Amino acid sequence: MKAEGRKLPFVFMLWAGIALIAGIAAWFGYVAFDGxxxxxxxxxxxxxxxxxxxxxxxxxxxxxxxxxxxxxxxxxxxxxxxxxxxxxxx
Incomplete structure (x- = not known):
């Protein structure tokens, strides 16, 4: 992404957002499929x-x-x- 001209803070925030959404989805799956x-x-x-x-x-x-x-x-x-x-x- 940096090679395409994106700034470093943008790249970090994008990946932090992806990690947050993935964590929430994993938690939801854990709760939804319990039992x-x-x-x-x-x-x-x-x-x-x-x-x-x-x-x-x-x-x-x-x-x-x-x-x-x-x-x-x-x-x-x-x-x-x-x-x-x-x-x-x-």
Whole structure:
């Protein structure tokens, strides 16, 4: 954003606002789904995971593909496998 000419205070305030809204949304989800059916919670989490994966692929993979053309797919899969393994350790 700085490269596009935005001032540093604007960038910080924008990200602070995003963090605040995300925190409020997380709290609301926690309250709204307290005691909900585990199947419903799993469906909502799967939808959210798909949205995050779509966002990451849309924004980051094209840049990664430019830099590591031959290995971008393997690196991405390794990252997802590592995240999955870490989630199962807890």
């Amino acid at each position: 909900a059916n585990p199947g419903l919670v799993a469906a909502v989490q799967a939808t959210a995971a798909g949205a995050i994966l779509t966002m990451v692929v849309d924004t980051m993979v094209p840049e990664a593909f430019e830099g590591t053309h031959d290995y971008a797919g393997i690196i991405a899969v390794s990252g997802f496998l590592a995240a999955f393994a870490l989630s199962k350790m807890a």
